[in-house]
Amino acid sequence: MHVFAFLASEENRACCNQGRAMGQIDELGLEDRIRKRAHALWEQAGQPQGREDEFWHQAEHEIREIEQLHDEATAPPPTMLPG
Numbered sequence: 001m002h003v004f005a006f007l008a009s010e011e012n013r014a015c016c017n018q019g020r021a022m023g024q025i026d027e028l029g030l031e032d033r034i035r036k037r038a039h040a041l042w043e044q045a046g047q048p049q050g051r052e053d054e055f056w057h058q059a060e061h062e063i064r065e066i067e068q069l070h071d072e073a074t075a076p077p078p079t080m081l082p083g
Contacts, residue, residue, distance in 0.1 A: 030067075034059045 037059035042052065 030063065034063050037063055 034056065038052070038055040041055040041059055042048070045051070045055070
């Protein structure tokens with residue numbers, strides 16, 4: 001079993017926990033997006049063995065950067081105070 005299947009099974013166990021905070025739910029969505037991107041990167045590279053961490057970190061960087069850019073682009077403009 002490669003790391004992506006292992007991580008998916010960990011997520012399934014985590015989803016069974018009752019009473020998660022909203023941040024934890026958001027974090028699971030983030031992990032799912034990272035997992036899917038890491039898996040795509042791994043497949044594009046020819047499914048090499050032993051490089052799962054490399055693809056995970058690359059995917060995490062990409063996803064977090066996209067989220068940050070989205071947050072900046074959709075943030076309300078700064079308030080101008082009369083003065």
